[in-house]
Amino acid sequence: xxxxxxxxxxxxxxxxxxxxxxxxxxxxxxxxxxxxxxxxxxxxxxxxxxxxxxxxxxxxxxxxxxxxxxxxxxxxxxxxxxxxxxxxxxxxxxxxxxxxxxxxxxxxxxxxxxxxxxxxxxxxxxxxxxxxxxxxxxxxxxxxxxxxxxxxxxxxxxxxxxxxxxxxxxxxxxxxxxxxxxxxxxxxxxxxxxxxxxxxxxxxxxxxxxxxxxxxxxxxxxxxxxxxxxxxxxxxxxxxxxxxxxxxxxxxxxxxxxxxxxxxxxxxxxxxxxxxxx
Amino acid sequence: xxxxxxxxxxxxxxxxxxxxxxxxxxxxxxxxxxxxxxxxxxxxxxxxxxxxxxxxxxxxxxxxxxxxxxxxxxxxxxxxxxxxxxxxxxxxxxxxxxxxxxxxxxxxxxxxxxxxxxxxxxxxxxxxxxxxxxxxxxxxxxxxxxxxxxxxxxxxxxxxxxxxxxxxxxxxxxxxxxxxxxxxxxxxxxxxxxxxxxxxxxxxxxxxxxxxxxxxxxxxxxxxxxxxxxxxxxxxxxxxxxxxxxxxxxxxxxxxxxxxxxxxxxxxxxxxxxxxxxxxxxxxxxxxxxx
Numbered sequence: 001x002x003x004x005x006x007x008x009x010x011x012x013x014x015x016x017x018x019x020x021x022x023x024x025x026x027x028x029x030x031x032x033x034x035x036x037x038x039x040x041x042x043x044x045x046x047x048x049x050x051x052x053x054x055x056x057x058x059x060x061x062x063x064x065x066x067x068x069x070x071x072x073x074x075x076x077x078x079x080x081x082x083x084x085x086x087x088x089x090x091x092x093x094x095x096x097x098x099x100x101x102x103x104x105x106x107x108x109x110x111x112x113x114x115x116x117x118x119x120x121x122x123x124x125x126x127x128x129x130x131x132x133x134x135x136x137x138x139x140x141x142x143x144x145x146x147x148x149x150x151x152x153x154x155x156x157x158x159x160x161x162x163x164x165x166x167x168x169x170x171x172x173x174x175x176x177x178x179x180x181x182x183x184x185x186x187x188x189x190x191x192x193x194x195x196x197x198x199x200x201x202x203x204x205x206x207x208x209x210x211x212x213x214x215x216x217x218x219x220x221x222x223x224x225x226x227x228x229x230x231x232x233x234x235x236x237x238x239x240x241x242x243x244x245x246x247x248x249x250x251x252x253x254x255x256x257x258x259x260x261x262x263x264x265x266x267x268x269x270x271x272x273x274x275x276x277x278x
Numbered sequence: 279x280x281x282x283x284x285x286x287x288x289x290x291x292x293x294x295x296x297x298x299x300x301x302x303x304x305x306x307x308x309x310x311x312x313x314x315x316x317x318x319x320x321x322x323x324x325x326x327x328x329x330x331x332x333x334x335x336x337x338x339x340x341x342x343x344x345x346x347x348x349x350x351x352x353x354x355x356x357x358x359x360x361x362x363x364x365x366x367x368x369x370x371x372x373x374x375x376x377x378x379x380x381x382x383x384x385x386x387x388x389x390x391x392x393x394x395x396x397x398x399x400x401x402x403x404x405x406x407x408x409x410x411x412x413x414x415x416x417x418x419x420x421x422x423x424x425x426x427x428x429x430x431x432x433x434x435x436x437x438x439x440x441x442x443x444x445x446x447x448x449x450x451x452x453x454x455x456x457x458x459x460x461x462x463x464x465x466x467x468x469x470x471x472x473x474x475x476x477x478x479x480x481x482x483x484x485x486x487x488x489x490x491x492x493x494x495x496x497x498x499x500x501x502x503x504x505x506x507x508x509x510x511x512x513x514x515x516x517x518x519x520x521x522x523x524x525x526x527x528x529x530x531x532x533x534x535x536x537x538x539x540x541x542x543x544x545x546x547x548x549x550x551x552x553x554x555x556x557x558x559x560x561x562x563x564x565x566x567x568x569x
Contacts, residue, residue, distance in 0.1 A: 010373070010475070011373070011374065014370045014373050014374055015374065017366075017367075017370055018367065018370050018371065018374070018381055021363070021367055021385070022381055022384045022385065024443075025384055025385055025387065025388055025443070025447055026384050026387070028388075028399045028400065028403060028443070029387070029388065029391070029399065031399065031402070031403065032395070032398070032399050032402075035402065043408055044407075044408075047407075047408035047409065047412065047413065048408075048409075048410065048413060085299070088295070089295040089296040089299055090296055092292040092293070092295060092296065093292060093293045093295070093296035093297070095292060096289045096290070096292035096293050097293070100285075100286075100288075100289035100292065101289070102286040102287075102289035102290050102293075103286050105289070105293070108293055108297065111297075111305075112300070114553075115300055115304050115305065117500065117552050117553070117556055118304060118308055118549055118552070119503065119504035119525075119545070119548045119549060119552060120504060120506075121504050121506070121524070121525050121528050121529070121544070121545045121548055122308050122311055122545040122546065122548060122549045123303075123304055123307035123308040123310075123311055123545070124307075124532070124545075125307075125311070125532040125533075125538060125541055125542065125545070126306075126307035126308075126310035126311050126314065126538075126542070127303065127307040128532075128533075129310075129321070129538075130306070130307055130310070145299065145302070145303060146303050148299050148303075149299045149300045149302060149303025149304055150303060150304065152296045152299055152300050153300065156296055181285075181288050181289070181292075185292070206390065209392070210391070210392035210393065210394075212392070212393050212394060212506075212507045212510075212511070213506050213507065213510075216510075217533065227392075228392055228393075228394045231392075231394045231395070231398070232394055232511060235398060235401075242402060242408070245398065246398075246402075249394075249395045249398050249399075252392060252394075252395060253391060253392070253395055256390050256391070256392075260383075260387065260390055264383055264386075267390065268386060268451055271389070271448070272448070272451055272452050272455065
C-alpha cells in the first residue's frame with residue numbers, strides 16, 4: 001500500500017531515519033545477546049563489541065548456579081495454570097455475553113470496564129492480607145488465581161468481540177437439533193473460536209511470564225519464585241558477573257522471541273486490541 | 279426450581295466463574311482498601327477509625343508531594359517524547375514498501391520484553407565501568423563515568439527513558455494500523471494541490487487517526503500513574519527520593535512499614551484519578567468529540 005508518492009531522495013532519507021530508530025530499538029537487545037556469550041575477562045577490554053571468543057558455557061553456569069531448571073518449571077506452572085483457569089472463565093463469560101445476552105449483562109460489562117482500570121496499587125495490600133488469611137501466600141495456586149482475576153476482563157472482552165461476529169444460523173441449527181446451552185458452547189462456539197483463544201492465551205501467557213509486581217509481593221520463597229523476580233535477585237547476587245546475568249536474561253527472553261516470531265500477527269493484534277475498538 | 283433453569287439464568291451461570299474470580303482478586307480488596315483508608319491500621323492489632331486524617335497527613339507529606347510531582351513529570355515526558363517519535367516513525371513507515379514488516383517487528387519487539395530484562399540491558403549500557411559512558415570517557419570525552427541512575431539530578435529521567443524505550447514501539451504499531459485505514463485518494467488530491475509532506479501529515483493523517491491518537495493519550499495519562507516496575511527495579515525510588523513515584527511510595531509504606539491505612543489512602547487517590555480521567559474522556563465522547 002502506497003500512501004503517498006515519494007521521490008527517490010525522500011525515500012533514502014526515510015530509510016535512514018527508520019534504520020537509525022530501528023537500531024535504537026534493536027542494538028541494546030543485540031548487546032544483551034553478545035554479553036551472554038562473552039567471557040568474564042573480556043568485559044574489561046571489550047564491553048560493547050562482539051565477543052572475541054564465544055562462550056556458551058555462561059548458559060550452563062547460569063542454569064546450574066541459578067538452579068534455572070526449577071525456575072523454568074515455576075514460571076511455566078504459573079503461565080499454564082493461568083491460561084487454563086483464566087481462559088475457561090473468560091471463555092464461558094465471553095460466550096454468554098456475546099450469544100446469550102442475559103438481562104442485565106450490560107451491568108457486568110460496565111463492572112469489567114471499571115475493573116480493568118483499577119490500578120493494582122489500589123488493592124495489592126488488602127489482597128496480600130486476604131491471601132495470608134486464606135493461606136495462599138507463597139503458593140503457585142495463589143498467584144495463578146491472582147493472574148487469572150487480573151487478566152479475566154481483557155480476555156473476556158477479546159473473546160466476546162470474536163464470538164459476537166459468529167453467524168447466528170450455526171446456533172439456530174444446533175438448537176433445532178436439541179442442543180442445550182452447554183452443548184452450544186462446547187460443540188459450536190468453542191471449536192470455531194480457537195483463533196481468539198490462541199491470541200488470548202498468548203497475550204495472557206506473555207503477561208504472566210513477564211509479570212513483576214505481584215510475583216515480587218506474593219512469592220517470597222526462593223525455590224518457588226518465577227523468572228522475573230529470580231532475575232531481580234540474581235542481579236544483586238552476581239552483581240558484576242555480567243556474562244552470567246545476561247545469559248539468564250536471554251534464557252528468560254528466548255521463549256518470548258520464538259513465540260513472537262511464530263505468532264507476531266496474533267501478539268500484535270491481541271496487545272493492541274484495545275486501540276482498534278477506540 | 280424452574281426459574282433457576284430458565285434461559286436467562288443459565289446465561290448467568292456462564293458469567294459466574296469470571297465474576298467470582300475477579301471479585302475475589304480485584305473488587306473485594308479494592309472495597310477493603312476504600313474502607314481501610316479511613317483507619318490507622320498497621321496490619322495487626324486494633325483498627326481505629328480516623329476519618330480523613332490519612333489524607334490530611336498525605337497532603338503534608340513531602341515525599342508524597344515529591345512523588346506526585348515526579349508522576350506529573352513522567353506523564354508529560356510520555357505524552358511528548360514517545361508520541362512524537364512514534365508518530366514520525368509510523369508516518370515514515372507508511373511511505374516505504376520494502377522491509378516495512380521487518381521494521382515494524384523490530385520496533386515492536388522491546389514491548390514484549392520483561393521489564394526486568396529492559397532494565398538490565400540499560401543498567402549495563404550506562405554502567406560506569408563497562409557501558410557507553412565509560413567508552414566515551416576512555417576516548418577522552420569529558421564525561422564523569424557515573425551511572426545516571428545513581429545521580430539525583432538525572433535518575434527520574436533515566437528511569438523514564440528506559441521505560442520509554444520499551445514502550446514507544448507499541449505506539450508505532452498502533453498508529454500505523456490507523457494510518458493504513460486512511461483513504462489513499464486524500465493524499466493523491468493533496469499531491470495535486472502541491473502539499474508538502476508535513477502539510478499532508480498535519481491536515482490528512484493526524485485528523486484521520488484522531489480516535490486512535492486520543493486513545494493513546496488516554497492510556498498514557500492512565501498508565502503513567504501506577505508505573506512501578508522500572509523505578510523499583512532501577513532505583514527503588516532513590517537516590518534520596520529523586521525518582522520516587524506514587525507506586526514506589528505506596529509500596530514502601532505498604533510492605534516495608536505496613537502502614538495499611540496510609541497506603542490505602544494513596545491507592546484510593548490513584549483510583550479516583552483514573553476514574554476521573556476515564557470519566558472526562560467519557561463525557562467528551564458524549565459531547566460529540568468523536569473520540
